[in-house]
Amino acid sequence: MERSQIEELVYRSCLALDDRDFKGFLALCDAAFRYKVTVYSPEIRKEMVWLDHDRAGMETLFTNLPRHNSDHAPLVRHATVYTVKMNGTSAEVVSALQVFRTQLDGGATELFGVARLIDTVKLDGGAPKLASRVVRMETRQLGFGSHIPF
Amino acid sequence: MAKTAADWNAPPKFPASHYVDSRIYTDQQIFAEEMDKLFKPSWIIACHESEIVNAFDYRLFTHPTGVPLILVRGDDMKVRSFYNICPHRGNTILYDPAGNAKRMTCIFHQWSFDARGNCIDISRAEQGYQDRFCKEDAGLREVKCDIGFGGFVWVNLDDSCAPLKDYIGGAMDILSPYMVEPMEVFHFNRAIVETNYKLWHDTNSEFYHDFVHYFNRITGMMQPGYYERKYTAFPNGHATVGSMNIQYDKYEGSKERSVGWPGLAPGGWYMVDLFPGMTYNLRTSVLRIDTAIPLGPNKVAIEFRGLGLKSDTPQQRAQRIFDHNTIWGPFGRNLHEDLLAVHGQGRAMREGTDSRYVIHGREENSTIHDEVGMRHFYAEWSRRMGRAAYDPMREGRREPARAAA
Numbered sequence: 001m002e003r004s005q006i007e008e009l010v011y012r013s014c015l016a017l018d019d020r021d022f023k024g025f026l027a028l029c030d031a032a033f034r035y036k037v038t039v040y041s042p043e044i045r046k047e048m049v050w051l052d053h054d055r056a057g058m059e060t061l062f063t064n065l066p067r068h069n070s071d072h073a074p075l076v077r078h079a080t081v082y083t084v085k086m087n088g089t090s091a092e093v094v095s096a097l098q099v100f101r102t103q104l105d106g107g108a109t110e111l112f113g114v115a116r117l118i119d120t121v122k123l124d125g126g127a128p129k130l131a132s133r134v135v136r137m138e139t140r141q142l143g144f145g146s147h148i149p150f
Numbered sequence: 151m152a153k154t155a156a157d158w159n160a161p162p163k164f165p166a167s168h169y170v171d172s173r174i175y176t177d178q179q180i181f182a183e184e185m186d187k188l189f190k191p192s193w194i195i196a197c198h199e200s201e202i203v204n205a206f207d208y209r210l211f212t213h214p215t216g217v218p219l220i221l222v223r224g225d226d227m228k229v230r231s232f233y234n235i236c237p238h239r240g241n242t243i244l245y246d247p248a249g250n251a252k253r254m255t256c257i258f259h260q261w262s263f264d265a266r267g268n269c270i271d272i273s274r275a276e277q278g279y280q281d282r283f284c285k286e287d288a289g290l291r292e293v294k295c296d297i298g299f300g301g302f303v304w305v306n307l308d309d310s311c312a313p314l315k316d317y318i319g320g321a322m323d324i325l326s327p328y329m330v331e332p333m334e335v336f337h338f339n340r341a342i343v344e345t346n347y348k349l350w351h352d353t354n355s356e357f358y359h360d361f362v363h364y365f366n367r368i369t370g371m372m373q374p375g376y377y378e379r380k381y382t383a384f385p386n387g388h389a390t391v392g393s394m395n396i397q398y399d400k401y402e403g404s405k406e407r408s409v410g411w412p413g414l415a416p417g418g419w420y421m422v423d424l425f426p427g428m429t430y431n432l433r434t435s436v437l438r439i440d441t442a443i444p445l446g447p448n449k450v451a452i453e454f455r456g457l458g459l460k461s462d463t464p465q466q467r468a469q470r471i472f473d474h475n476t477i478w479g480p481f482g483r484n485l486h487e488d489l490l491a492v493h494g495q496g497r498a499m500r501e502g503t504d505s506r507y508v509i510h511g512r513e514e515n516s517t518i519h520d521e522v523g524m525r526h527f528y529a530e531w532s533r534r535m536g537r538a539a540y541d542p543m544r545e546g547r548r549e550p551a552r553a554a555a
Contacts, residue, residue: 037481043209043247044201044338049471050479060403067364069487140339144489145480 001091001123007081009121009128010095014077017148022062029055030122030129037149039137050137051149061149070147075112076100077150089124090131093117097135099150113139115150159506161540168511168521170528170539175346175508176501180535180542181447187534188426189214191308193317195428195441196221198455199301200334202229206252206265210234210244213307214347214427214443219293220244220254221303224265229297231305232267232290243290267292300329300430300437300457321388324420325430327413333437336471337456339480343489345496347427347444348531350452353488354421354429354440355389355523358512362491365401365483373397379518387425387530389523393418396434404476409435409469412459423523425530436474448500454478454485507540 016025037051078098085092101112118134162169196211208222218234236256255262262271269288294306296314360366375394395417422430427442437457458470477484499505514520528539
């Protein structure tokens with residue numbers, strides 16, 4: 001497996017979420033996919049989990065979105081793959097992530113959050129698949145928040 | 151029928167207790183008065199005791215009036231609160247939001263203080279101050295501090311304030327049976343939203359807005375018992391909301407909460423709104439605490455805490471965190487909707503938009519869609535402010551006695 005294929009998987013996952021193509025995102029994920037958002041709070045001096053879903057949970061999260069009232073401003077993910085550590089049938093991939101939000105009215109763009117993506121990529125199939133993603137948040141103040149995870 | 155300017159500016163056809171003038175959300179002078187008359191003399195939740203467990207553990211808290219505070223556990227295990235302001239040159243003493251500091255030393259000139267507020271070292275004191283000034287003259291400003299109602303650390307800037315238990319009165323009686331076991335904070339985040347702090351507290355004080363929450367409509371509003379939940383008003387502007395059995399499994403992909411809360415019926419959910427901007431929200435398996443910290447007439451920081459039991463097994467804690475995040479986490483279903491709604495209010499009611507009145511007119515025998523919770527809050531607001539919420543620019547005009555009806 002070429003490193004470029006793994007990098008492209010990370011970038012395609014960001015593009016799919018940017019486009020709210022949730023089926024497309026899940027198509028990049030393994031059947032045993034797990035997604036977590038974690039963050040450290042210096043205020044309470046504790047590791048926190050802000051979201052933790054298996055693949056079915058992510059599907060439900062996406063399926064239920066139209067039933068909820070959400071901010072419609074698009075999010076754009078800007079990822080840079082820093083390291084790829086291949087280990088036979090899997091790879092550990094660490095990427096830097098910046099998420100920008102663009103207001104619908106006027107188009108002003110603001111930085112919404114910064115994080116690190118820590119992906120485990122499955123390599124033993126025909127194409128690389130996301131086996132797990134940990135979004136390690138740095139930003140903890142998200143204004144009115146978001147229904148769509150990073 | 152759409153309204154003309156005259157119609158728009160005419161008071162709503164309700165008793166004066168049933169609407170407010172939206173200038174209470176935008177006026178800078180009113181905001182300044184609120185800090186002095188409401189927040190300064192009120193007991194405010196600063197943190198939870200589980201955030202400062204050990205001797206010399208400290209936590210910083212910016213009081214709603216803007217005063218920077220240190221909450222620190224002393225060598226005698228007592229929690230005290232002090233201004234985080236060096237009495238020498240006004241510098242910040244502690245910078246990190248939490249930590250452990252046997253000596254609290256100002257980085258500027260190395261003056262040091264202990265956890266009882268005593269100054270214990272002044273650099274080159276004798277050379278500079280001779281016998282004119284010494285450590286005993288340089289103590290920290292101590293602030294009233296108490297622990298109670300579930301192990302929360304409360305502060306009050308008014309040295310002559312009434313005790314915390316008197317301020318709360320009977321408002322926490324509804325939750326007291328569930329506050330017996332020691333608790334622990336597992337979640338903290340702060341949201342800053344361009345809206346008035348009262349609009350956030352309003353959202354916690356009325357359930358009519360359940361229409362914004364798909365989750366609450368499906369699991370609550372459409373289920374038996376929802377319309378029997380009742381509001382009860384208490385002195386000092388506090389109010390409580392009775393429980394029901396939330397049907398979590400009605401939400402697609404959700405299921406009945408497997409971890410409950412000692413003594414609480416399955417699916418139970420109580421709320422207590424405390425004047426002027428705090429809410430206890432005990433929902434089946436998690437306690438959420440909101441503390442509103444106004445930053446300006448149209449800007450508020452809301453501190454959210456999620457708590458479980460100190461005795462939780464790792465599995466129980468993980469389930470509580472999952473339950474919390476499903477609706478109340480920064481990516482949860484309900485929190486984003488609530489914050490989006492009050493952001494929209496702030497946008498529509500900011501200064502200059504010609505917003506005029508906000509209606510609190512629903513009367514349903516104090517049940518869940520009755521707006522008595524907000525009316526009760528604004529009756530207390532008017533009493534303390536010396537201004538009627540329905541006509542705030544005419545000072546000295548008070549809310550009618552029927553306000554809390």
